[in-house]
Amino acid sequence: MIGDGALENVEAIFAVHVSHEHPTGIIGSRPGPLLAGCGFFRAVFSGRKGLAGSPHHSVDPILAASAAVISLQGIVSRESNPLDSQVVSVTSFNGGNNLDMIPETVVIGGTFRAFSNASFYNLLQRIEEVIVEQANVFRCWATVDFFEKESTIYPPTVNDDRMYEHVKKVATDLLGPPNFRLVPPMMGAEDFSFYSQVVPAAFYYIGVRNETLGSTHTGHSPYFMIDEDVLPIGAAVHATIAERYLNEQG
Known part of the structure; x- marks a missing residue:
């Protein structure tokens, strides 16, 4: 409009x-x-599928995604001014459904909020950095989509x-x-x-x-x-x- x-x-x-x-x-x-301001993200962690009984033959994206979920909580609690209200919430975590297999991919998603554009876009940058680098730590790789083409970022x-x-x-x-x-x-x-x-x-x-x-x-x-x-x-x-x-x- x-x-x-x-x-x-x-x-x-x-x-x-x-x-x-x-x-x-x-x-x-x-x-x-x-x-x-409000944004959403979806991250895909990719590894190598393998038998759960032989984890050394796989590259486990569940471990990488789990570490990323924990590390994302540190953005607000340890990097942001406590007087500048911000939120990062992971609201979905989807991996494999075979109890005897390490999956090839894991998908997580969530939302982030802030009251200034500067804080908002800093959150966006740090969410991507944390996810990509945590994936690398566990020999996986990750991509992050913020749905910017769908105009889901609200100031x-x-x-x-x-x-x-x-x-x-x-x-x-x-x-x-x-x-x-x-x-x-x-x-x-x-x-x-x-x-x-x-x-x-x-x-x-x-x-x-x-x-x-x-x-x-x-x-x-x-x-x-x-x-x-x-x-x-x-x-x-x-x-x-x-x-x-x-x-x-x-």
Whole structure:
């Protein structure tokens, strides 16, 4: 959409997302980084297949991949500033299915997150280095795919200070100061981040949590539902954000 000119002559952009963490109608946001940049990786370790009873005749990719999984945990815990939140998580590990054979290949995969582009791309570089070098230690070789051609790398979602203050003022004017919350950054990711890199932006949450109705589950849960009482509140806040911005800039 950006490449097709959707943001040409756009001065500001706002987005709202429901949140099961906040009671119905509560607005939450923060200035600066709100959501992390997100990427995924898939690594293939290649060795030489062989009988498990004669491991010296094989080159074991399971051992190499296992060492890489452990070593990847050191990137955040030993190389990153503790005050600069980052995540590297290995979420899949697939090798052979024959209990008497060392497989020829092992595939691992996972995700990584950071709140700045510098930290994010440092993670990407170090993930590849750790995987490739750990494979070499165990006489294997490895390739790493970050799915960049599929556009699965999401930059951090960063709220412009002025746009954040605009959202906060509208929300507090309409709903009262107790119904606006400064929320902490989250390691989730959002494709709205691409817009926030191009024009001043603000992304905010509106609560849908209602324990009486059972509206307590994340939007990624099969049990997700919303308290529909939020709909007129969200519509009014979002429309007023746009209307007041246009009036103030006009």
